[in-house]
Structure formats: structure tokens, C-alpha cells
Amino acid sequence: MEHHFRIDVFITAIDFQLQELDNRFSEHAVELLRLSATLSPQDAYKSFKIDDICSFVEKFYPQDFTEQEKIILKFQLDHYKLDVPKHSDFQNMSTLSELCRGLAISGKSKIYNLIDRLIRLVLTLPVSTATIERAFSTMKLVKTRLRNRMEDEFLTDNLVVYIEKEIAKDFTTEMIMDEFYSMKDRRR
Template sequence: MKLVSTTKSLLQNLRNEKWEHFLDTVKSFCEKNEIDVPDMNARYTRARGRSCRQNEESFMTMEHHFRIDVFIAAIDFQLQELDNRFSEHVVELLCLSAALSPQDAYKSFKIDDICSLVEKFYPQDFTEQEKIILRFQLDHYKLDVPKHSDFQNMSTLSELCRGLAISGKSKIYNLIDRLIRLVLTLPVSTATTERAFSAMKLVKTRLRSRMEDEFLADNLVVYIEKEIAKDFTTEMIMDEFYSMKNRRR
């Protein structure tokens, strides 16, 4: 999350202060590779067929076009994409989730952050009584798990979750184990959603715009899980279809 924040700052600095340096770098590259460099002070004319305001165009130079319409537009798009993917809500969720991480000898472990994670993002998964018990479990967990030999040198939540299950401590710290499992579903749910939207653009095209929701969902499942679906044979599908109800083959 710190890298996301610093990336935004660097992009903003590039947008506001680094145009001249960027332009010099591009010119140097073009000269070395014998690429023609347009006169930046020349008047810029848009391609025919595009709507434009002639009064503005008459004062637009090539440099203005490349800086505003290309350079700044590209950076603004990247900043917008970062804001969409890492909103304040998402950043807070990921930062609070990091309090459960066993990395660097449980350096990020903070009871208050873990309780805030449950209160803000998983209120429906824990009752009010369980939220109180969770804090007591965390007090014991802090003095037990990080110092236990079986839980040393762990770096991921999945390793921690597996270790709790193998050692039986998932029953002792059942609420903490539940929270860890909920956090572990975050990458899966996000990836599944992104894959579904990407697949939808390919399956439901302009020519298939009247496709019913149920038929669309069935097609998306087959497309998204094509690695699994490729192992299905026609005979397997026929047998499954026939087992649902007595039918003529």
C-alpha cells in the first residue's frame, strides 16, 4: 500500500513538473534513431472528420497537443485507474488485514487493528458477543502463537491458517481462524469478478445482445473455467444429462 501511495505521488509529480525533461528524453531518443521530430511551435491541426472548436485549434501548437492530449491524458488515466482499484475503502481494508500477517515475526500484529477490521468490514460474520470474545482470544494468541516454534518463519496468511489447523489451535482460536479464512477469500473474490467481466465482453457481443441471463451465466462458467471444462467429454455430459431423468439417449 505504501508503494501504491508513492506511485501516485510520483505520477502526479511527473504530470506537473517533468514534461520538459520527458520531452528532452524523447527528442534525444528520436535523434539517435533518426526519427523526425515535429516542430513543437508549429500549429497543430486535427484529422478531418473530428469535431473541434476552430477558435481553440487556431492557437493550439504541437507541443500543446502532445502535452495535454497525450502526456497528461495518459497519466490522468493511470491515476484514475489506481484510484478505482485502490480507493480509500480498499486501502483501509488491506492495511487492517495486514495486522494478521505472520511476516517478519508478526511485526504487524495489532489487536486494535484486527478488531477494527471485524467491526468495519465483517460485522455480519461475527455476533456482538463474538466481537468481545475475539479481543480476549487475541490477547492469548499474542502470547502464544508468535512464540511457538511451529509458527516461526511463516510469511503468508495461508501458511498461518494451515499451521493453526494442523496444530489444533484453530479450535482454541476459532474466531481468529474464521477471520483469517475470510481475509484469504479477498484475492479469489476479486479475481473471479474481474475474470467474469472480461469474459462477459467476449461472450455477450453486439450480435448476442439478447442472450438471456441464465444462458449467459452458463456460458460464462464454461468460458472462465475452460481449463476444467476441456476435460469433459461428450459421453460424460450425456451420462450426466441422462441421470437427471429417464430419457431416450
């Protein structure tokens, strides 16, 4: 019975979950997550690998760091590896957001400014991805087959209003008309 549940059920379920995850996330996204995990302070910075972090910056953030900053980043990472994990304020951290907050509070974000920038870039990934997903979902709703010939500027204006419904619901037609008329002298 144990063999049945362990081999036939449990391992089959794990294989199914792994296949589902492989289908859902591209190889590029998985590599991005794996490399961003090298910055994690979990388990006393066990996954911290300087070469992986440098390749991460080179591959995913080439426009965010100049060539000179990439060289300086490597030196900052060497010093960071010797300094931060041994510092008492950074011992019990488990998330990147705690690490970012700790760097800011201790003032080490000024010393390790490039590492701080990289951590902040990694922390914005979920937000930027969700915002993009939301915009594309909205675009599917707004730009239907009937509205397919819509100009880009008009489409953008419609998407902003649709995405920011919470803000747009406070505007009245009179407020919009008053703003429009105040832009130029026009007849009402």
C-alpha cells in the first residue's frame, strides 16, 4: 500500500505539477527567478554567488547599468559578501524586501548603491509584470474587432480610463467639459 501511494500517487502528482509549471513559465522567466534568488538573504546568504549576480545584471539589466558600473558592482559584491552577512542587523533576514529595508536603515545602501539598485529592480518585477498583464487584458476588452481601426492615442486614452476606473469614477461630465473648455476659448 505504501508503494502505491508513494510511487503511483505522490510521485505522479509531483510530476504533473512540474509539467504544469514548465508549461506555464518560459525558460527565460525561470532563469530570471533563479538568478534573482541569488540575492536572497535566506539561510545566511547561502545562495549568494557573485558570478551569477553579474551574469544576471549582464543578461537582464544591460541598460540599467553602464559598463563601468558593472565593473564597480563586482567589487561592491566582493565587499558586500564579506560585510553584510556577518553584520548583526542582517543575520535574521529572509526576504529581499527586508534586506532592502535593512540596507536603507543602516545606511549601507549608500555604500552598496549598485547592489541596492539591483535589489530594487528585482523587487519591482512582480509589480511591473502585473501592470503589463493588466494592460493587455484591458486592451483585449477595449480593442474589439469593431474598434480595431482605433488610433494609438485614442486607444491609450481609453485604456487609461478603463484601467484607472477608481480614479475616473470621481469625474463628472461637467468637470470634463469645464476642463476641455478651459484649454481654449470654445463655444459651449
